[in-house]
Amino acid sequence: MPALADEPFTLVIFGASGDLTRRKLVPALWSLYAGRTLPEPFAIIGSARSAVSDDEFRRRMREAVREFARVKPPSANVWDRFASSLSYVNGDPADLALYASLERALRDIEKARPGPANRLFYLATPPSLYDAIVENLGASGLARPQGGWTRVIVEKPFGHDYESALALNSRLARVFREEQIYRIDHYLGKETVQNLLVLRFANGIFEPLWNRNHVAEIQITVAESIGVETRGAYYEEAGALRDMMQNHLLQLLCLIALEPPVTFDAGPVHDEKNKVMRAIRPIDPRKVDEVALRGQYGPGFVGGKPVPGYRQEKGVAPDSKTETYAALRLQVDNWRWAGVPFYLRTGKRLAKRVSEIAIRFHRTPHMIFHRDPAGGVDPNELVIRIQPDEGVALTVAAKMPGPELKLLPVGLDFRYGEVFGAEPPEAYERLLLDAVHGDSTLYARADWVEQAWSLLSPVLDAWAHDGAPAPYLYEAGSWGPAEADSFIARDGGAWRTP
Ligand code: BG6
Helix, strand or coil: CCCCCCCCCEEECCCCCCCCHHHHHHHHHHHHCCCCCCCEEEEEEEECCCCCHHHHHHHHHHHHHHCCCCCCCCCHHHHHHCCCCCEEEECCCCCCCHHHHHHHHHHHHCCCCCCEEEEEECCCCCCHHHHHHHHHHHHCCCCEEEEEEEEEECCCCCCCHHHHHHHHHHHHHHHCCCEEEEECHHHHHCHHHHHHHHHHHHCCHHHHHCCCCCCCEEEEECCCCCCCCHHHHHHHHHHHHHHHHHHHHHHHHHHCCCCCCCCCHHHHHHHHHHHHHHHHHCCCCHHHHHHHHEEEEEEECCCEEECCHHHHCCCCCCCCCCCCCEEEEEEEEECCCCCCEEEEEECEEEEEEEEEECCCCEECCCCCCCCCCCCCCCCCEEEEEEEEEEEEEEEEEEEEECCCCCEEEEEEEEEHHHHHHEEECCCCHHHHHHHHHHCCCCECCCHHHHHHHHHHHHHHHHHCCCCCCCCCEECEEECCCCHHHHHHHHCCCCCCCC
């Protein structure tokens, strides 16, 4: 990212007593500040219903930073300087009175410092409050720029289905212009996800291979070893398809499949991602089972410890049909990808936490090493490891030393940690900074979100149907239901074991 001039800004976080603020937002802001990349002067106003003093809010945020930030508080001095920019305004987001208090707080901050009044509102509340907040930001006049810029960041879930996403977009559009709206998908802020575009478009060797002539199939895996933790009630309403597939995995698919954008800027990148979405073959409501499969974890062992099944988790119905695992088989019907299957899978309580994209190339057209007793090796594979152990690996065939002509797959491996040393910044760091600088390239545009919901609608409908069969059970700590293997085997393939 080019060096950008400092500019003053104030961030207002709705939902400041919530998990996201504590685990992600304030720790990310702190790490930026400690790394001297947060534009100054800045101020952060936390807002929530509970009455909390500025000092108490600062104390809680210090705890949060200690626990969750990439950069730990180095010294009391630096923390005190950061903390002096934190304040708290309590109130009910559904009540206009809160917005009058916020306006006063913003004006006081802006009066005391030079430069324009730049304001960033972050919706980190449960989505049931989005409508009220957006409406009130409009009614109070806070949505209008006050001589500087005014922007809003909206957290996922961005709608619950196609209709609710449309409704939310149109509510936002009544109050904000599209350039003011930043729909966050934290996967886009991950360093390795950005590196994916660099790998594709800053290297001459991959692009000629990046198509149906050379690629046989693509697998995208986002596996988690954790369960639903304390979010049972939320997850019951969401499930893996809404929670992960509609956003993170489809975003990854678009970045793998898109045509080269003219430049790495918001407009061209969003346009190319949308073209991919338009090219994905619509799912036939009568054939959902052919392209989608769902599972749910039962009890099992993770990391050697016994863990309960999903239906035993707090906030989960004992007969819940919510999926904690989802797999899709998609086709991108365009010139580049015709005939190449894209397999996507995600799940909780799987064998380990790993996110990766594997691009499997065609076999050589003719194997001349027929004396290899094993009959050759697997085709070349390019694996982009998003997390953990971020990196890129290419498997190639090599000859095993010795008199026999025996082939073995070996990896040409690039590891982020080894090459760059430092731990990559958190996704929220990059994304918050981009919103302050007015760059929405790594955010989701309204039309993309709508297309993603529209694509998945037949699956959501089929699974919500009363008579729909329950998800396949899988043991916690496994790689998902056994049926997922037969699902992919129908095409003659198999899931990778990362
Ligand atoms: C969130 C989901 O969007 O992503 C969570 O709501 C999930 O259920 C999380 O655990 C995974 O993110 P990460 O960055 O840990 O892979």
